[in-house]
C-alpha cells in the first residue's frame with residue numbers, strides 16, 4: 001500500500017531540474033540566529049559526513065514535541081546558483097526523497113547532551129536518510145544521473161556533498177520506486193534483516209513477539225519470523241495497524257492501547273524471541289512472559305535506563321501512549337531488580353542493536369534477496385508519502401506522535 005495523505009499533499013514543490021532564480025528551500029531547526037542571518041546552507045559541516053554513532057538517548061529530553069513553524073522551520077530564502085556553486089571535488093545533487101524516522105527527535109537536542117549521534121545545529125538543515133540524484137560531479141566515483149543515498153542527506157532541495165563519504169550509489173531495481181530504498185530496502189529494512197539474522201536464532205515453531213508491528217522495522221521482522229516458521233504475536237497502536245499486521249500473516253495481532261499486553265502474552269506465550277521497538281511496560285510484559293533462553297532484540301532499553309538514571313521525567317503531551325510510557329519509567333525502575341532477576345533466572349539473551357554497526361555483515365545477502373522479494377510481493381511494505389519539503393515538519397511531528405500509518409516519506413521532488 002502506498003498512501004499519500006491528501007490534505008498534506010502540496011503542489012508547491014519544484015518539479016523542475018532547476019529552481020527559478022536558483023531559489024533554494026531548506027527545512028531547519030529554528031533559532032533566532034536563523035531568522036535574522038542564516039549561514040550558507042550548502043557549506044556542509046564536516047561532521048555530517050562523519051556521524052559519531054554510539055548510544056541512543058531519550059527524545060523526552062526535549063521539552064516538547066517538535067512543532068512545525070516553531071521547533072522546525074521551512075525557509076525559502078536561501079539562494080544558490082546550480083551551475084556555478086563550487087564543488088571542490090565533490091558533487092551537487094537534487095534531493096528527491098527523505099526518510100522521516102523516529103531517531104531524528106534524538107538529534108534535536110542541545111549540544112551539551114551527549115549521544116551516539118551528533119545533535120543538529122540550530123539554523124542549519126536537518127539531516128537524515130534520503131536519496132538524491134547527482135546533477136554535477138567532480139569525482140570519478142559518481143556520475144550525473146546516478147542516485148546517491150545515505151544518512152547525511154539534508155532536508156534541502158539541493159545539496160553539495162564534498163565526497164561520497166557516508167553515501168552509497170543506489171543500484172535501483174527498475175520495478176521498485178526510489179522511496180523503498182529509504183524504507184524496506186533501506187535503513188529500516190536493514191535493521192530488521194540484520195538484527196534478526198544476527199540474534200534471533202529462530203527455530204520453527206518458536207513464539208515471537210514484535211511490538212510496533214506495523215512500522216517499517218516491525219512489519220519486516222514479522223515477515224522474517226513467519227518465513228522461518230515461527231508463531232508471531234504482534235502489537236500496534238490502532239485497529240488499522242492491527243489489520244495490516246494480520247495481512248502480513250501474524251498469528252495474533254492486537255491493539256496494545258485497548259488490550260492488555262500481559263494478558264495476551266500469558267495466553268499466547270511463553271515467548272522465545274521478543275523484538276522490542278518500544279521498551280517500557282511492554283518490555284516488562286515480555287520479560288514476564290519469556291521462556292527460558294529467550295532472545296530479546298532491543299533498541300530502547302538503554303534509553304529508559306538513561307532516562308531513569310538521570311531522573312528525567314518524560315514530558316510528552318498527554319495521550320494514552322504517552323501516559324503508558326510515563327508510568328512505565330518508574331515501574332521499570334522499581335521493577336528493574338525483578339526484571340534483572342528474571343534475566344538471570346530465565347537465562348535471557350538481551351541484544352541491543354544499532355544498524356550501522358551490524359548491517360555490513362549482511363549487506364551482500366540483503367541486496368541479493370530483499371529487492372527481488374519486494375518486487376515479487378513476497379515481502380510486503382507500506383509507505384505514507386507526503387509531497388513537499390514544506391510538509392516535513394508535520395511528518396516529523398506525526399511520527400513522534402505515532403500517527404504515521406506506514407513508513408513516513410517526504411517526496412521533495414520528482415526527477
Ligand SMILES: NC(=O)c1ccc[n+]([C@@H]2O[C@H](COP(=O)([O-])OP(=O)(O)OC[C@H]3O[C@@H](n4cnc5c(N)ncnc54)[C@H](OP(=O)(O)O)[C@@H]3O)[C@@H](O)[C@H]2O)c1
Nearest residue numbers: 102191212215216217236237277299353354355400401402
Ligand atoms: N537501533 C537501530 O539501529 C534502529 C534502526 C531503525 C529503527 N530503530 C527504532 O525502531 C523503532 C521502530 O522504527 P520504525 O522506523 O519502524 O518506526 P515507525 O513504526 O514508523 O514509527 C514509530 C512508531 O512507534 C510507535 N510508538 C511507540 N512508542 C511511541 C511513543 N511513545 N510515541 C509515539 N509513537 C510510539 C508508534 O506505533 P504504534 O501506533 O504501534 O504505537 C509509531 O508509529 C523506533 O523506535 C526506531 O527508533 C532503531
